Amino acid sequence: MMRRLAYVAALVLTVLVAVAPNASAHATVVSTSPGDGQVVATAPGVVSVRFDEPVQMQFGALRVFSPSGARVDEGSPTHPAGHSDTVEVALASNLGRGTYTVAWHVISADSHPVSGAFTFSVGASSATSVSQDTLNAAGSKTVGVLYGIARGVAFGGFALVVGATGFLLCCWPAGAGSRRVRTMIGVGWAALVVATLAVLGLQGPYDGGFGLGRVFDTAVLRTTIGTRLGTALAVRLVLLGAVGTALATLLPKIEQASARMRIVATAVGVALAAGLAATWAAADHAGVGSQVALALPLDIVHVTAMGIWLGGLVVVVTALLRPRDSGGPDVAVMAGAVRRFSTIALCCIGVLVASGTYQAWRQVGTLGALTGTVYGRLLLIKLLGVGLLIALGYLARVWIAHYLAGAARPDEVAVRQLRRSTGLEVVLAAGVLGITAMLVNAPPARTAFEAPVSTTVAFDTGGPGGKGSVQIFVSPAKAGSDLVHIEVVNPSGEPEVVPELTATMSLPARQLGPLPMDLSGGGTSHYYGNVTIPLAGQWQLAVVVRTSDIDETTVTVPVTIR
16 A cells, blocks of 8 residues: 555656746836837946846846847846845946846845846837847756756755655654654655755756756855745754754663653744744745745644644655554554544644635735636635645544544454555645645746736717727736737727728837737627737837728727736
8 A cells, every 4th residue: 555655646746847837927027227119329337137026136036238249238137226026237337229128137025037138229119139038048857857866865864854744743753763753754854954955056056047056066056045935945954953963862762761861852843833834934935925924933833733733644645544564553653643643633733724825915915816827826726725735634633533433343344444545645745745846936926927918098089880899808918828808899889890800919119019819709899819929028019990991090009018
């Protein structure tokens, strides 16, 4: 059975890695100076980009290119005094006329790389030879996959250490004599140490868009340690040293320790577990944005409860419920441990549901963001997994009420039923843990979601019956494939059929377009089409409406594409 569980867990991990989303912007640009697409009379002395949260400038920051593609920025990018949410860089003097391109690459407050570009012109716009590859070099896919795996392994190691140790202290002190349980705790601790070191080494290449060859680059590592996440990882390694020392001292003494000593050890363990959990919370989504004072402690509690529950489940299925002739405890000991852990697990589930609901509301906010973003869809999958786990937990409590609270005595068949049910819980919990690691790496739905563009514009072709409006809908209003829906209505708001309607998209700031649209729906009041929009920016949607053989007009609608 355990081999089958391992195969299923490996399959779950493989699927999670295969569908893992690439990291994208978590911080959002609020404004630029000069403005995107702005034409200025004289060359500015500095350019700047302001974000909606503090950013860090390691591994890049701000580069400015002339129309010919030459670098024209001077010195290192800096934060203006008192403005950690803004990055600026000085420009060379005597810049010529034409269009200049500004590329930015910073680290958002939740430790993910953020990049993009905008243009401005001096005197008049011009063609530019700066390519997209120069502006936003793609990072290594291998680095991204390994980085995601390392973060997932770190969560698993944390759960094994915290949950298994807590299970021994609170539910099964005699289990400290089990070689299997001691090995499990040691493997969990070692996995957490190795995964933390791996994340520390991969963070720099991940942030900077480098390849695996820079993992052992000491300059990159020094820069990484100076980031928010690098500091958190360094603190985690120090805490893991203390945890390792405490485990080496504690494990041989748990079985003979008094109840008072176990209470003290449990309190110390909870403090260390909370400290480790804080190294995730402080460097990820909970540490930035709104209501940080509430979100941070709740995330610490959430991660700690996850570790206690999941690690305890692993001990139950791999050691506590083993047959007596295979090294498992007798029925009386097993029954007492299961009852105690059932209560603890129920409390952990309550904490997870309450804190998780708050964090979901904080990161998602709207129904559209829940269904229209990677973060929201991952969250829905996680909620499904948690629901199944709660159902299995309910079945386990029914089993406990039948066999351990009544007169019936569980035989080997009944114990095997509980072992299978708990084993399935472990597999599902591992999948939920993988989804959690992916959520940490995905941009929050509030940040990533952009409501579809929806507007109504009046037109007048000048001829008889030439007045009306076009109702325009563009979704998802992001770079890539977008759906455009245009409906024609008369002055009374009723659908109106016109002889012809066409539309194009243009990006004046980059001298791109017009891009024609292949609209379907001729002969009706509704027109649909798909357009591939290659770049973010302030686009112009031009709709040409013809109401007779000689009467037509063009209405232009600004469409912000993120």
